[in-house]
Amino acid sequence: MGGGFMFKKILIANRGEIALRIIHACKEMGIDSVMTYTDADKESLPCRKASETYNLGAPREYLNIEKIVFAAKKTGAEAIHPGYGFLAENPAFARACLDAGLVFIGPSPEVMKLMGDKVQAKETAQKAGVPVVPGSSGAVATIAEAEAIAAQMGYPLLIKASAGGGGRGMRLAQNVTDLSRAFMSACTEAQSCFGDSSVYLEKYITEPRHVEIQLLADNFGNVVFLGERDCSLQRRHQKILEEAPCPVLSVTTAQKMGDVAVRLAKQVGYRGVGTVEFLLDADEKFYFMEMNTRIQVEHPVTEMVTGVDIVKEQIRIAAGLPLSFQQHDIKIRGAAIECRINAEDPAQNFLPNPGTIRQYVPPAGFGVRVESAVFPGYTIPNLYDSMIAKLISWGRDRQEAVARMQRALNDFVIEGVKTTIPFHQMILQHQDFQSGRVTTNFLAKNQTDLSKGFSVSTNLPHQKIVRKYHLTVNDVVYELTIAGRIAGE
Structure with missing residues (x-):
């Protein structure tokens, strides 16, 4: 498929919101989609939306390379999109696809293996002149x-x-x-x-920020970066909120980071979508951390500020087409924030809270985007990741993006399972977050402030109830009062 002919059918080897995101892109491009699923996901929204489905069997079969490749061949798919997680960064899976005459929508297995090994990736970055820790x-x-x-x-x-x-x-x-x-x-x-x-x-870099550069690279040597994302807000090294652009990064440093990321991609002959992650210290010195050889969970914030559909571009590249834009075409407009909404109980140290969703009313309005595959009556299985939605806001500047996210979080109704929505509401009104003074140590550093609790009020006339939450962050308990709606009103 290297001649630039578009696919007719793509098999999706994933689940949840990223599978639905890929299905939407395929529909807009006139491509049929095959949704693989396990017994735990037979009633899922991606299965309802895909052109056709293929049952892999037991829940762990999402990792069965042989079955997935067989499914692609049996259904007549020409390519496999791995999304993220599961097999997305597994060189053996990419190789199995190629050996079966299928296109793996991602980099080559050789590049994936090279950049997936953190030691080799660091050595490769040094050879490319990229600063390393x-x-x-x-x-x-x-x-x-x-x-x-x-x-x-x-x-x-x-x-x-x-x-x-x-x-x-x-x-x-x-x-x-x-x-x-x-x-x-x-x-x-x-x-x-x-x-x-x-x-x-x-x-160990003290008080760093986690900043990453989004890359797109085609088969013709063209590599473009789509600005940067700040992913500093993390809990146990897991990202929970991301934004674009980084609120404290100078234009000069952002350009330097983009340039070295492009240089690294060219050094290894990268193709597809990828992300180069850096640590940024207080003096704006940056150091290479790793390269993710797949699409990222947080890609929507980059799409919101650049107007580039990253999933569509990823498919185009895999089909052998050149990038549809050049570096000078990329302009950053406004600011975007993404909150990962997990089915977890903040009051129980973020214990996963699977169950059946009784009410699901996502927020809407200008500058608000929701990526989710859940619906009223959907039962969240306890077998996979607890993320059930990504809520994204865009604003003409960061202040407007923050205000819009606060409104959207308040409007988001999910009943039947506990979620991290109140936790995000608490974070967004913290003065350090609002001023952009956030590092990877934000949660630990602000234990005292977080323990005081916050009151979230929307001043809307239909607010009729008040919910009180006792949340634990790093073993510190605090009370959070949220004004909310009665589901169904």
Whole structure:
């Protein structure tokens, strides 16, 4: 499929809101979609919206490469879109697709393997002239070796899984006493999560921001970056809120970050959609963290400020077509924020709260976008990730985007399961967030303020009830009072 002929049918090897997002893009492009699903998802919205469906069987079969490839061949699909998660960054899956004569909508398995290994990715970034965080030159095999490197590098430092991501297989060591425990814990989790216990050491940057560059690269050597996203607001190394652009980054530094990200992509012959992630310190020095070789959960905020449909462009690239724009065509307009709405109970240390949704009324209005695959009567399974919706707001500037998000969160009605909506309401009215003074340590740093609780009021005449929540953040309990609507009014 390298000659630039558009696909007639694409199989989607994923579930939930990202599967629905891909189905929508396919429909707009005149492409039929095949939705793979397991027994846990047979009543899902993506299954209802796709052109056709294919049952993989038991819930864990989303990971069955052989079954997915067979499904694509049986249904006549020409390409497979992996979305994110599951097999999206698995080189073996990409290779299996290619060996079966299918197009994998993503980079080559060789590039995926190279950039998926954190040690090799860091070495590759250094060769491309990309600034990297000081750390070990490769994987560290023993505690004794880790202690020797740490003595030279200094504390605090991070032990990170070589094959890891998403905060898994990562531990912080503040001193030599912490190191042995953190090293063994990181190795154990890395083996459990990724089947690879190798880890490396990295200097811990105090009070950093997490900033990433969105890339698109075609088969003709064209690489374009779509500005940056700030993903600093994290809980346990998991992103919970993202925004574009970064509220504190200068235009000059943003351009430099984009330039080095493009240089790295060209160095490895990257093709498709990818993201280069950086740590940004208080002096606007930035350091390469990793490259995600897939579409990101937070891609909508970039779409909102650039007007580029990233999923459609991703499909076009896989079909062998050139990028439909050049770097000078990309203009950042306004600001966008995304809140990840999870089926979790904030009062119970964010314990997943699967169940049946009784009422579901998403917010609407100018500048508001909801990415979700749930509906009234849908039962959230306890087998997969707890995210049930992504709420995105756009404004002419950050202040308007924040105000619009606050309004949208208040309008969002989800009954039947507990969600993180009140937690996001609390964050958005915090003075540090509103002023843009947020680092990856925001939640831990603001425990005292968070424990005081906040009152959210919309001053709307139909508000008739008040809900009180007792939330726990980093073992600190606080009361949050939310004015809300009675579902169905």
